[in-house]
Amino acid sequence: MVLALAFLCLFEFGADIVAPLGPRWRWLRSLGWGLFLTWGSVTLLLSLLPQPLPAWRMDIEAAARLLLGFPGGMLTAYALRRHTFHLLVPLARPHIISMLRMAxxxxxxxxxxxxxxxxxxxxxxxxxxxxxxxxxVPVFLLRSLAGIVLVGGMLRALEIFEIELSSRLGSLEEAQILASERERMSRELHDRTLQMIYGAGLLLRNLQTQMEPAQAATLDPVIRMLDQAVQSLREILQEWQARPAMASLVDGMERLIREYGLPALMDVETDWQIPADAQLPPTQLRHILAIVSEALSNVVRHARARRVRIAAALKDGRLQIRIADDGRGFGPEAQPGFGLRNMEERAHLLNGRLEIQSQPGLGTTVILEIPWGGIRRGDLYRPLRAGQPQPEEQEGRPGGHVEANQEVAE
Incomplete structure (x- = not known):
């Protein structure tokens, strides 16, 4: 029975590998179980006979080897070959391909x-x-040698997951940078370019009132072009910032957990002590999710954690988000990087506070606490506090370019 179960696992392993290659291979999963159940039923009947057949144990062992062992192994070998050539060759990793061939x-x-x-x-x-x-040479030694080569090849092939993770992280970081740059450009266009063009139009209209009618008419095409430029810029800004009026915080954080592939990398525990359909203004939600995204990115890339706990609680009108991992942590001598400064800046724009607790070998905890839904849109663009980097120092940083002492035109 143990031998048959082992062969069944081998058969199912091959069926699982070959299944993504097309729907015509999926029936193999059921075939393995069908062969095993048939073999098990015949074995049970033979064992219950009052006078068992001679050498029946040898017969059922031979049946297990022929029905499950040999076809299961050959199916797995074929599946690995097909999988390697169809899905892994485009990755251009010759060492992984050669190891899978050996496997x-x-x-x-x-x-x-x-x-x-x-x-x-x-x-x-x-x-x-x-x-x-x-x-x-003893046969059991040859089998052991084949098993060792198989294990070595599969362990080396696990580098595929590292490549996939690096690719996914790169895509997420690129998307985050593009979103931050788009937000910065939106502010620049709204607070500078749009206002300058609008002001130029006002100046021309004022100048028209001081000119002769015949001369003033020559400025009409210029004013119309400026009005069209203002309208075009507004349409571009509306398209860039097109989002639903409100959005769910829980859905956003769960989407980030899936995008970073956390369940495949470590144990993930979530604790949502807020309503699942609780809504936030899109601008506020965007800053919160950017902070959570940066924290999860650090967990995946640097923490080397085995467990992470993500909690969000709403109490007394304040939202607290806590992300704690059991990774390697860092000491007070560590210099804050670009990502941490970006998180602190966004927390400040949210009228909240960001606290990071970490010790070497004891993991890291990121705590974000902000008012729940009580932030006006203008607050997200207000001037920085004293001591914060000046506008020219944060040009091009995610989070936008914030003009000191500037009134935002809604």
């Missing part, structure tokens, strides 16, 4: 050694004793 050959060898070669009572021409006399 496929090792599985094929194992399927022959374990599926077709057994005790002398099962297959006299292909018995273990016959092969041992021919090669001078």
């Amino acid at each position: 496929g050959l090792a599985i094929a060898a194992y399927s022959v050694l374990a599926g077709l070669i057994g005790p002398a009572e099962i297959f006299p021409p292909l018995s273990e004793a016959t092969l041992e006399r021919f090669l001078g």
Whole structure:
């Protein structure tokens, strides 16, 4: 029974690998279980006979090897080959491809050694004793060697997950940078360019009132062009910032957890002590999710954590988000990087506070606390506090370019 279960696992492993290659392969998953149940039913009936057939145990062992062991191993070898050439060759990682080829050959060898070669009572021409006399090496040693090669190849192939993770992180960081740059450009266009063009139009209209009618008429095409430029810029800004009036915080954080692939990398615990459909203004939600995104990115890239807990609670009109991991942490001598400064700036724009607690070897905890939904749109663009970087120092940083002592035209 243990031997048959092992062969079933091998068969299902091959079926799972080949299944993504197309719907015509999915039936193999059911085939393995069907063969195993058929074998198990026959075995049970034979064991309950009042006078068991001679050598029935050898017969059912031979059936397990032929029905599950040999086809399962060959299916897995074929699946690895197909998977390698169809899905991994575009990644241009020759060392991973060669290791998977070796793993496929090792599985094929194992399927022959374990599926077709057994005790002398099962297959006299292909018995273990016959092969041992021919090669001078015990068969169990050859099987172990094939298993070692297989394990080595599969462990090396796990680099695929690291490549996928790096690619996903790169895409997320690029999207975050593009969103921050778009936000900065929106502010620049709204607070500078749009106001300058609008002011130029007002100056021309004022100048028209002081000119002769015939001369004033020559400025009409210029004024119309300026009005069209203002309208075009407003349409561009509306398109860039097109979002629903309100959005769900819980949905946004769960989406970030999925995008970073946290469940596949570590144990993830979530604790939402806020209504699942609780809504926030889009501008406020965007800043909150940017802070959470940066914190989760640090957990994935630097923490080397095995467990992370993400909690959000609403109490006395204040929202607290806590992200705690059990990673390697850092000491007070660590210099804050670009991402941390960006998080602090966004927390300040939200009228909140950001606290980071960390010790070497004891993990890191990021705590964000802000007023719930009580922030006016203008507050998100207000001047920085004394001691914060001046506008020229933060040009091009995510979070935008904030003009000191500037009134925002809504």
